[in-house]
Amino acid sequence: MVRKSPKVAGARKPNMREAILAAAEELFSTNGFNAVSVRDIAQAAGANPGSVTYHFETKDGLLLEIYKRHCxxxxLRxxxxxxxxxxxxxxxxxxxAIVRAYVLPAFTSGSDLAGGGARFTRxxxxxxxxxNExxxxxxxxxxxxxxxxxxxxIHESLPHIPRNEIVWRSHFLLGALYYTLVTPERVSRLSRGSADGADPGLxxxxxxxxxxxxxxxxxxxSTAPARRKAAATIKNQDER
Structure with missing residues (x-):
């Protein structure tokens, strides 16, 4: 069942194209792509399904436009x-500076679009x-x-690290970035209020x-010998 956002559903906006984009973004971020139909989007935007296909042709085209307008x-930044x-x-x-160049725009770019960066990150x-393919x-x-x-x-700055390992570490950065933007309250809760997870600068x-x-x-x-030694120690302890 598709959950409809009270902020979007039933609200008519002067610019129907923008209304459809806002409705689709909210629904996709809440329900995923597969569960949302063109009819769901049209209803949330206060439009008819023909308006969605007129402006974006397909649901795929609508998702692509959402990515383009945010990304x-x-x-560029x-x-x-x-x-x-x-x-x-x-x-x-x-x-x-390279890492900051990657992280900073995720917190600031698109902040003046409807819903801001946090909804798009979600x-x-x-x-x-x-x-979804x-x-x-x-x-x-x-x-x-x-x-x-x-x-x-990053590889040019750390040439002794194999590029494939930098890919892995970049992958982990992306996951951390997602989680930081989507669930800031967890930091506040687990720090017992000593840190504000919603503080973008922090x-x-x-x-x-x-x-x-x-x-x-x-x-x-370079850490393989230490890992082998640790594994051998654990094995010897288990055999005692």
């Missing part, structure tokens, strides 16, 4: 910050978890070029610091 500005970061001479400072997390292609089309640019820049600094540390961790090959 165009975000990717990331590219601008990355270009500046790559000119930093000190390698430690450069790595931090939508992205839902789309990734759902595993349409969403997967749109995500790749939207983000792969920018992601490759950041991975290459979230950015903590995320950048933790991510830089993870990128600087030794490559897995």
């Amino acid at each position: 165009g500005p975000m990717n 990331r590219s601008e910050l990355l270009s500046a970061a790559k000119r930093v001479r000190d390698l430690q400072d450069r790595l931090e 939508l992205r997390a839902v789309m990734s978890a759902e595993g 349409v969403a997967r292609k749109i995500i790749a089309q939207t983000f792969d070029d920018t992601s490759h640019a950041f991975i290459d820049a 979230a950015i600094e903590e995320l950048v610091r933790a991510t830089v540390a993870s990128f600087q961790a030794p490559p897995s090959d």
Whole structure:
């Protein structure tokens, strides 16, 4: 059953195209892509289904437009910050600037769009978890070029770390970014109020610091002897 947002459902807006986009974004972020129909979107936007197909042709086209309107500005800002970061001479400072260039726009880009960045981040997390092939292609089309640019820049700053390991660590950064934006209240709760999870400045600094540390961790090959020694110790203890 599709849950309808009280903020969107039944509300007519002067710009029907924007109303449809806002309704679809809210419904997709709440229910996923597969469970939402064109009729659901039209009803939430106060439109008829023909208006959805007139403006976007298909539900796939509507999802692509949502990604474009949010990610165009975000990717542009990331590219601008990355270009500046790559000119930093000190390698430690450069790595931090590169990570910040990736993280910062996720908190700020699209903030003046209806619903802001947090709702779109929730939508992205839902789309990734759902595993829909349409969403997967749109995500790749939207983000792969920018992601490759950041991975290459990090690899240039940490040439002793294999690129495939940087890919893994970048993957973990994306998961942390999703979770930080979608569930800020968890930080406030688990810190017993000593940290404000909804403070974007604090979230950015903590995320950048933790991510830089993870990128600087030794490559897995260099830790293999220690892992083997630890495994042998555990085995010997079990055999006693």
